[in-house]
Amino acid sequence: MEHRRFELAMSPHVGTKQSTRKIMFDVVIALLPALAAATWFFGPGALLIVALSVGAAVLAEYLCLKFMKKPVSFAFDGSAIVTGILLAYNVPPGVPWWLPILGSAFAIIVGKQAFGGLGHNIVNPALLGRAFLMASFPILMTAGWIAPEEWRNGQDNPWETNGIVQEELLKMPNADAISGATPLNVLKQSFDLDKSADLAGEEGHHAEAADLEARASGIRHALSQRSTYLNLLVGRRGGCIGETSVLLLLVGALFLIIRGVLEIRLPLSYLGTVALFAWVFGGSEWFNGDPLFHVLAGGVILGGFFMVSDMVTTPVTPGGRIIFGIGAGLLTMVIRRWGGYPEGCSYSILLMNLMTPLIDRFTRPKIFGEVKEND
Amino acid sequence: MSRARTFRGGTHPPGNKGLSSGKSIRKIPAPDIVRIPLCQHLGAPSKPIVDKGDTVIRGQEIGAQNGFISLPTHSPVNGTVIGLEDYPMPHRRKGPVVVIETESEEGGQVFEKWDDFHDHSPSEIIERVKQAGISGMGGACFPTYVKLSPPPDKKIDTLLINGVECEPYLTADDRLMLERPDDIILGMEILAYTLGVQRCVIGIEVNKPNAIDVMEKKGVTVLPLKVKYPQGAEKQLIDAATGREVPAGGLPLDIGVVVQNVATAAAVAGAVRDGEPSIRRIITVTGTGISSPCNYDACVGTLFTDLIEESGGYTGDVERLISGGPMMGIALYTDGVPVTKGTSGVLALSHQEVRDIAEGPCIRCGKCVDICPLKLVPSMIATAAENGRWEMAKEYGALNCMACGTCSYVCPAGRYLVHYIKNAQDAIRSGQGEGA
Numbered sequence: 028m029e030h031r032r033f034e035l036a037m038s039p040h041v042g043t044k045q046s047t048r049k050i051m052f053d054v055v056i057a058l059l060p061a062l063a064a065a066t067w068f069f070g071p072g073a074l075l076i077v078a079l080s081v082g083a084a085v086l087a088e089y090l091c092l093k094f095m096k097k098p099v100s101f102a103f104d105g106s107a108i109v110t111g112i113l114l115a116y117n118v119p120p121g122v123p124w125w126l127p128i129l130g131s132a133f134a135i136i137v138g139k140q141a142f143g144g145l146g147h148n149i150v151n152p153a154l155l156g157r158a159f160l161m162a163s164f165p166i167l168m169t170a171g172w173i174a175p176e177e178w179r180n181g182q183d184n185p186w187e188t189n190g191i192v193q194e195e196l197l198k199m200p201n202a203d204a205i206s207g208a209t210p211l212n213v214l215k216q217s218f219d220l221d222k223s224a225d226l227a228g229e230e231g232h233h234a235e236a237a238d239l240e241a242r243a244s245g246i247r248h249a250l251s252q253r254s255t256y257l258n259l260l261v262g263r264r265g266g267c268i269g270e271t272s273v274l275l276l277l278v279g280a281l282f283l284i285i286r287g288v289l290e291i292r293l294p295l296s297y298l299g300t301v302a303l304f305a306w307v308f309g310g311s312e313w314f315n316g317d318p319l320f321h322v323l324a325g326g327v328i329l330g331g332f333f334m335v336s337d338m339v340t341t342p343v344t345p346g347g348r349i350i351f352g353i354g355a356g357l358l359t360m361v362i363r364r365w366g367g368y369p370e371g372c373s374y375s376i377l378l379m380n381l382m383t384p385l386i387d388r389f390t391r392p393k394i395f396g397e398v399k400e401n402d
Numbered sequence: 403m404s405r406a407r408t409f410r411g412g413t414h415p416p417g418n419k420g421l422s423s424g425k426s427i428r429k430i431p432a433p434d435i436v437r438i439p440l441c442q443h444l445g446a447p448s449k450p451i452v453d454k455g456d457t458v459i460r461g462q463e464i465g466a467q468n469g470f471i472s473l474p475t476h477s478p479v480n481g482t483v484i485g486l487e488d489y490p491m492p493h494r495r496k497g498p499v500v501v502i503e504t505e506s507e508e509g510g511q512v513f514e515k516w517d518d519f520h521d522h523s524p525s526e527i528i529e530r531v532k533q534a535g536i537s538g539m540g541g542a543c544f545p546t547y548v549k550l551s552p553p554p555d556k557k558i559d560t561l562l563i564n565g566v567e568c569e570p571y572l573t574a575d576d577r578l579m580l581e582r583p584d585d586i587i588l589g590m591e592i593l594a595y596t597l598g599v600q601r602c603v604i605g606i607e608v609n610k611p612n613a614i615d616v617m618e619k620k621g622v623t624v625l626p627l628k629v630k631y632p633q634g635a636e637k638q639l640i641d642a643a644t645g646r647e648v649p650a651g652g653l654p655l656d657i658g659v660v661v662q663n664v665a666t667a668a669a670v671a672g673a674v675r676d677g678e679p680s681i682r683r684i685i686t687v688t689g690t691g692i693s694s695p696c697n698y699d700a701c702v703g704t705l706f707t708d709l710i711e712e713s714g715g716y717t718g719d720v721e722r723l724i725s726g727g728p729m730m731g732i733a734l735y736t737d738g739v740p741v742t743k744g745t746s747g748v749l750a751l752s753h754q755e756v757r758d759i760a761e762g763p764c765i766r767c768g769k770c771v772d773i774c775p776l777k778l779v780p781s782m783i784a785t786a787a788e789n790g791r792w793e794m795a796k797e798y799g800a801l802n803c804m805a806c807g808t809c810s811y812v813c814p815a816g817r818y819l820v821h822y823i824k825n826a827q828d829a830i831r832s833g834q835g836e837g838a
Binding site: 030031032033034035036037038039040041042043045046047049050104143144145146147290338339340341342343344345348387391392393394395396397398 | 413415416570637641647648649650651652707716720721722723724728729730731732733734735736737738749751755756757759762763764765766767768771772775776777778779781782797798799802805807810811812813814815816818820821
């Protein structure tokens with residue numbers, strides 16, 4: 028028998044069926060249910076924004092790769108689609124059509140390709156894109172809220188005609204910027220009124236203080252009427268395109284868990300920290316905050332399951348992931364409670380992304396059989 | 403089976419053992435020409451002590467032990483030496499072989515048969531195991547006699563016999579346990595006597611219920627183990643069996659354990675009872691690239707080509723030929739390589755069986771960190787190694803890696819993690835990391 032020749036390769040010679048591409052498309056699939064909810068509540072405009080954002084992300088990726096003479100197949104591995112969707116999910120539904128295009132292109136070009144492309148970016152590209160839009164177009168990014176179902180129900184929208192909140196908000200100095208405010212926006216305004224009331228009280232204007240306090244609690248009461256847990260769960264509230272439908276985001280997260288793509292330590296430690304912090308510091312007094320409201324009302328479900336758990340920009344060690352989640356949770360809540368923005372989700376994740384290399388370094392697992400030098 | 407034990411980490415590659423697990427061991431005669439490698443063990447190759455034209459008998463020493471970590475080599479046949487040459491090896495590029503023209507395989511008794519090993523002292527037995535050229539037959543090929551001679555300050559209390567066979571496809575150990583349990587058990591007894599240990603356990607994965615059954619019926623203490631790769635790795639087996647961790651950079655004997663493969667135990671029995679040197683072994687020839695997969699009892703020096711021909715040749719589609727299993731086995735560029743004492747399998751994988759994925763960048767999914775049985779950070783070591791940062795590779799545990807391949811197996815980006823880590827090991831060991 029003749030000796031036959033074969034090609035050489037390094038062991039192991041077999042592998043899982045899993046691939047980067049499959050992971051990315053699993054994430055895309057997991058994000059789609061929330062898009063259905065966004066379209067239902069905010070209208071076809073939301074769908075268009077997502078489509079434009081995704082298109083811009085993929086095109087930007089393709090052109091970058093072409094320009095840098097890298098294999099353009101990377102543009103179709105699904106990661107640019109994920110970035111495009113996430114960027115769109117993080118802008119208000121009423122923004123002009125060119126805004127998501129600009130944001131997506133920035134996310135891909137500066138946030139991802141400038142660092143070397145897939146796997147090399149330091150911060151989450153979509154969140155960097157959002158931060159860029161917030162810094163460059165603050166009015167557009169905070170005024171584009173749409174009340175849920177307004178596009179179908181028009182002026183008869185029962186959610187909108189519950190006017191107490193609107194009235195209160197119109198008394199605020201920057202009222203024109205928050206016409207369709209999100210629940211967290213409203214909450215922030217009530218806290219601001221509390222602060223003014225305290226100030227007035229200290230200065231001896233007791234009547235004014237009492238009035239402000241009454242207004243603050245009036246807002247909170249109206250908020251609890253309007254943003255019931257059920258409304259928050261299904262997504263019948265103002266907010267960014269993809270963050271509102273908690274229920275469908277959870278469906279997507281469950282899909283990722285079943286597919287073995289979602290690392291559960293990150294979202295659990297993140298959301299757990301948010302809930303605990305909300306309970307302790309989130310109310311008007313200690314230990315009377317509403318953890319459920321804080322988890323449901325903002326972007327932490329979207330952030331926790333789809334951005335805190337982003338593989339590239341978070342630690343790879345088991346311990347590091349828990350530290351990351353806790354850190355991001357704390358920063359989110361500090362911003363919400365005492366910071367200048369009503370929502371701190373995206374900035375908290377960006378800040379923690381920068382900590383990732385350091386966290387990885389200090390949480391290296393103990394090697395099997397490793398003993399201390401002096402043992 | 404709830405009583406099955408295991409270690410932390412690891413993964414579950416498809417077993418594919420059904421191709422050959424039902425095939426009885428077939429003893430095949432030595433081919434007309436055998437090529438006996440002089441380096442079938444870890445350590446220094448043995449020194450040839452025969453010349454072209456010499457007549458040799460079966461069992462005769464043809465290569466002398468050459469140092470402490472080394473072993474003698476024996477002829478598996480009666481015949482004439484027709485050459486000493488360099489020949490392709492299953493474990494490295496080329497190595498020295500003694501080429502012998504076979505006349506017969508009869509007789510040729512070199513060592514005395516010992517009817518009752520109790521009549522002989524442990525040191526006599528260790529000497530016999532050394533003279534018989536027995537090395538670990540599970541894969542590492544470490545000289546067995548060295549493992550049986552622990553320093554006097556190390557108290558050994560447990561002998562673990564490794565019948566795990568966690569490599570997919572391979573069934574050689576499984577068949578050996580089913581068909582020759584008495585050899586394994588005698589070998590166990592000899593090893594336990596030599597080491598002076600009372601506790602003697604055989605670890606078997608629960609996907610081999612018949613082997614577990616056979617061993618339990620013979621009164622052997624079986625430790626059923628969960629089916630998980632790499633359950634058969636020495637440190638992982640010890641962890642599952644005793645809960646003890648072999649210190650990083652240390653040896654099992656540091657924690658009072660000696661591990662021997664089932665085939666090694668059987669070889670020890672053969673050497674002591676029958677006076678047989680280590681010249682034959684059980685080999686699984688399998689994979690969908692093989693027409694009719696089977697388990698063979700063949701002598702060392704038989705070419706893979708002969709074994710494959712014996713198995714009906716290749717099917718049409720063979721993408722890769724491997725010596726050993728698919729996880730740690732070595733890809734071969736030719737099937738013209740001789741069987742050694744350490745050859746557990748010949749695997750011909752078809753295109754569908756081989757992982758076909760273009761290597762992409764690390765997406766930091768952390769899967770490799772979760773499954774590494776040694777708790778290393780493979781992705782970081784690999785990235786450091788790619789950039790020549792050997793110190794960092796060392797910090798993340800590069801030197802502890804046993805190259806089990808679990809990380810590469812699970813990597814969605816298809817990264818050649820084992821390759822990068824081995825590069826780092828070579829660089830660190832050759833001192834490139836210093837002063838960097």
